Amino acid sequence: MVDTYRQQGNPVDERTPALDLPLPHLLNDTRDDVPRLRAALGLIDAAHKLLADNKADKSALQAFALATADAMEASEQAAANEVAELAAQLATQTQQLGKQITDMGKALEAKRIDLQAVAAASTAAQARAGSVAERRLRQAHINTSNAPTGVLQPGTEYSVYAPAWTEGWTLPAAPQIGDQIVLLDSWNTWGLRTFAVKRGEASHHINNRAEDVRFNLDVWRVTLTYVWTDKWTLSIG
CATH class of the missing domain: 2.60.120.640 (gp9)
Known part of the structure; x- marks a missing residue:
């Protein structure tokens, strides 16, 4: 603190080292220190309010950050769920398509005609059987x-x-x-x-x-x- 002794009717101007607020002094009259004390208390009150406001702003920012993080996490989870659902649907459709292809292959195999074997038939019965099968394969019928x-x-x-x-x-x-x-x-x-x-x-x-x-x-x-x-x-x- 700085001490300045009263001289020539002026009050001693003593202040705090951190905030530079005026302090009362024994050598001063009350009428000298009261305005100084009021000014100091006003500064303290303003500083307290500013500190409280900053703390509130900080809390609000923290709450906003937490809410944003929660929303992002929920969005990411929803996207992950949607991707998983689409993947499951694709897997099911792929399985169904594979079954259809397999069934089609079996059907084609069942109807397949070995034309080379027909051409190489050594008996009339074999030739007739091949010819009938070939005709059935290519000839449709509608009622x-x-x-x-x-x-x-x-x-x-x-x-x-x-x-x-x-x-x-x-x-x-x-x-x-x-x-x-x-x-x-x-x-x-x-x-x-x-x-x-x-x-x-x-x-x-x-x-x-x-x-x-x-x-x-x-x-x-x-x-x-x-x-x-x-x-x-x-x-x-």
């Missing part, structure tokens, strides 16, 4: 009583139930030369009503006639063959 409308597909036999046949069945619009379609009168119903097979394109001809073909007789089997550009042939049997 029109269950599917009464659609586009006729090459390489397919159709058992035509005339009472259920609609005008919706048409020949392919863009066939390839050599395509064949077979119609079968499996129920002997073609003579019961007239039904038609429509051309896929207006430019197509059937047996050199630019019109749709209509059936009203029992013929048992009809073969349609695309033989040239815009040319279909229709043969019985």
Whole structure:
């Protein structure tokens, strides 16, 4: 502390070393020290308030930091859970796809035809067996009583139930030369009503006639063959 002795009517100005606050002195009059003490207490009060505010700000910052950390941790956990769920879904889908591929492979293996063995057949029975298996593999069959409308597909036999046949069945619009379609009168119903097979394109001809073909007789089997550009042939049997 600094002592300054009273001289010429002036108060002794003694202060604290840290905050430089005025202190009362024995040589001073009360009227000299009271304003100085009030000023010192005001400074102390202001310093205390500032310290309290800083402490509150620090606590608030700490709470905010903790909340931010918790939120980040929760977000990271949610992201990790989502990734784990997606990974599980992907694993399930991959397993299902693998099973489908395996089943498909088994189906293909069951239907596989060893054409080389057929060609090398040494007996008529072996040749017939190979030929029948090969034909079954490539020839589809559709019952029109269950599917009464659609586009006729090459390489397919159709058992035509005339009472259920609609005008919706048409020949392919863009066939390839050599395509064949077979119609079968499996129920002997073609003579019961007239039904038609429509051309896929207006430019197509059937047996050199630019019109749709209509059936009203029992013929048992009809073969349609695309033989040239815009040319279909229709043969019985």
